[in-house]
Amino acid sequence: MARVALPIADGPEVRRYARQLMRLHARPMTAVVVLHGLAAVAGMGAPVLLGMIIDAVSSDEGAQLSTVDNIALGLAAFVVVQAVLTRFAAMASARMGERVLADLREDFVDRVLAIPLSTVERAGTGDLVTRTSRDVNQIAHSVRRGVPETLIAIVTIVLTAGALALFTPKLALPCLVGAPIIIFATRWYLRRATPAYLRENATNSELLDGLTETVEGARTTEAYGAGERRIARTMHDLKENYRAERATLRLRSIFWPMADMGFQIPVAATLLVGGWFFIEGWVTGGQVVTAVFLVQQLIEPVDRLLMWLDNLQVAGASLARLIGVSLVPDDRSPTGVKPTSEQLSATDVRYSYVDGRDVLHGVDLTIAPGERLAMVGPSGAGKSTLGRLLAGIDGPRVGEVTVGDAPLVELPLDELRGHVALVTQEHHIFLGTLRENLMLASPSASDAKLREALAAVAALDWVEDLPEGLDTVLGGGKHEVSPAQAQQLALARLVLADPHTLVLDEATSLIDPRAARDLERSLAAVLEGRTVIAIAHRLFSAHDADRVAVVEDGKIAELGSHHELVAANGSYAALWRSWQA
């Protein structure tokens, strides 16, 4: 089956989303900025007061101890106020961050839950799992830390620069000598950093994948004496990881010294210019000291800003993958057409995964309500594809599949589910109680109804034996059900969903045939009174069906009852005979 990739949102789309998110949280964001701003202002008390002390102790008339004591008290007050404000500002940041984050991930899950069925069936879950775990966590880190830290840094830089201009206007300019260095270094770095760090992360995941594989396959490795291959793989992954680590290390080795000098040169420049102005009598000694330390206080927020810029870039890429999920065009086009009966039919159906290479070449098939049809045939003949079309998951390229004259792809999903359901032997058990696992098929079902469904699939006995019955929590290391039980629960869901037609795909069953026999009894209860199209794996299913369709090379090669086909002496008859021995 051809895989389809999920889309990724483009730049404007991501920016639109980010803006919308900001508008939604405008008020808490303002509170964060104001509180951090006030804390930053309090932080400027120290250098200013130090300047006052210097001026007081070096004044000609000699300083009073009480003056120094008073200023020191003021210093203490500023420190306390700054600490208190920081505490409230940090709380406000956390509240805002957590809220934005919750919105983001909830929105993402809703988007996932709206992905068209055909895409879900064909995209596989690997990419989605990556988006759900890695990308969501990447964004979590950025939203909880990166966004507030960036905001704080910008506010602090602006206010510190303002303080410089206010208290020591004559000494505000020398600090700008660092700007060209920092701007140049940052541009150089940012252009290279994101791809280099992404590469580093990728080699880390690769290493982890290799390790997982080696651990999971330890027995296989021993059986084949392939230990050297596992070591070779690990060495390869480690080498790649080392290369990527060295690449980012090289970037830092160049960027850090440049940025550091960009921070320290302004301090020296302010000292030099300040000293000169002081000797000329244009500024006081205290002002020089205040200016020097204010410039030094600029280092921290600028450094912080630079550090997070890179992180925000990566988060942007993750966000693009998250919102990209909802860019899949809807695959159904409800026209309001209503089925007139429960008769399922396919007319001249053709389908291709790749343009120009049809896998179905004009299939015609009509299934009477209540009929059991078994589809047999070699792998790759198109059985599963035909099954998906008959279940209304995909629409045919040419021809149509209808229920009561209404094309399946023109029915809304909710309505389609009431008519036909595709049952694969994939029987996912969700984390949650047994009741929750059943109720997804029928959210309003009563406990009595659930028990009825469980009884129909012969699962009621073991469920009643569980200490907490329907309230038993399944999965996640709590209570593990056996594969056969999982399958029974999947079947009970079907009883509750109650579609009139079932398309049954046995193709991926790994269940032992003997265990399957018990399940078949459960299954028989589910199939009772429904139209069934079984993509049969075992010849038992074909034998028991009303009609058998042999699918070969994308066409129905033989069609008829078991006895008719055996009598016809075609490929089905040959298979049956060898099986019967």
Add this chain to the structure above:
Amino acid sequence: MRPLPVADPGIPDDRSATRYLWWLGKQQLGTISLGVAFGIMWMVSGALLPIVLGNGIDAVAVQRDPEALAWWAGAFILLALVQTLSGVARHRNAVFNFLSGSFRTVQATIKRTNDLGATLPKRMATGEVVAIGASDTSHIGNALDITARFSGAVITVVTVAIILLSASLKLGLVVILGVPVALLIIGTLVKPMHQRQVAYRHQQGELTGRAVDIVSGLRVLRGIGGELVFSQRFREESQRLRESGVHAAKVTSLLEAAQMLVPGLFMTLVTWLGAREVIAGAITPGELVSFYGVAIFLVVPLRTFGEALDKFTRGHVAASRVLKVLRLQPEINDPLDPVPLPSIPATLVDVKSGLTIRPGIMTALVTDRPEDAAEIADRLGRYTDGEVTLGGVSLAEATRAAVRERILVSDNNSRLFTGVLREELDPRATGDEERIMEAIHTASAGEIIDALPEGLDAWVAERGREFSGGQQQRLRLARALMSDAPTLILVEPTSAVDAHTEARIASRLAGFRAGKTTLITTTSPLVLDQSAWVAYAEDGKVIAEGTHKELLASEPRYRAVVTREED
């Protein structure tokens, strides 16, 4: 920098977690020492920067000497340059120490995994071992990494104390007494913060698990319904995580405030006492500026102490988790005096079940309970202890390697690995193109290869997960066949393929294995009919033997198991 990983990681000291970390350190003594040296240089020069500033201030405020000012400004730039360059050198050595330590740990883990083989999955959950790669190696690396900055912090605090002591006893005492007090205050907050963060991360992990659960079951949810319920439940848990995040922030924000308050008051005290010393004429205004700057700089070593404590602790915990794996011993050990196994095809006998596998033919084993077949196969392959003989020699008397060479067990739990398909199907590169194609044909896997644009050179991604269950089973079968093992034991090799394919495989198997010993456990008549000999076991004991047709005729219980006749 020397290239990593080293070819031979050495033999780890597994006596204790501390000894393990010590052993790692000894392996990279050179870069650890360099890191420490540069770490000291870096942080001490950082602490000296404000001293130079103060001298510059004195040059103008006291001496009014522009030339001296220029010299001090120059000295400041020079010292800043020394600081940044030693900082980079420290960082480079620290990164090397980090990588070297974590790489060695990965190498040791992989080596142990190989040695343990089939024992590993029995003794430890995959997740536990994988966690080593996911987080423990980083924690161990961090513990080695921080040695450089930690040493710098210690020497810096000592240096600062000496400088202040030489200027004034009171100021010196403030540092000597103040640093431990500051550490204590911040230290008391670190523990509750960690606890809440751990709780938060745990909850975050659970929420991620919930989302992944939804994604994994998306086919069911979109196929049958229930989206609203799941969306609602995720929302509730997401909101709980949000609350827990805010709860954690209550401590984190206190810590942040404390980290501002404690050094701030420290600085205030130094400045206040210093200013009084200036008035008393004991120190110059420039020195006051120096001390103010130094007091502010002390935040750096103080934070480093906290960080180092944290990283050493986590590194220690991680090392003990790694040791749990490194100390595991294989279940099946080689005898002291191994006996060689017969080199010619010989009869393989499992005494407990009474199963006899004759050399050179394809035997099938049918059991009434599927677990029994797996158990017998495990004994025959010596994955579990049991009385099994090959040509009269007990397997327990031979080495594990000798048994593996002679007998291959392939079950449905065996794994495909990521890599080039050709190499994964023939991991020991024993066969030529023709033999590979033959094995693929026998396993009826030709159409899988044909569908891949690069054929046999295609890249198998994600451990073969892109193949369906039935396709994986056929590829596994092809790999088992390629091994050309003298004795091949196949456990339910066709359980996931359709009847057409099964019939094809069954008709080709015996031909491919001609002259070699094969045991196949199955209940499929298509396969049984092609086997030269069939053994039927009930309750783990062989009770009937013969050809498929003979058993069908003579043994009703057998007939009941392989056909669908009800009793």
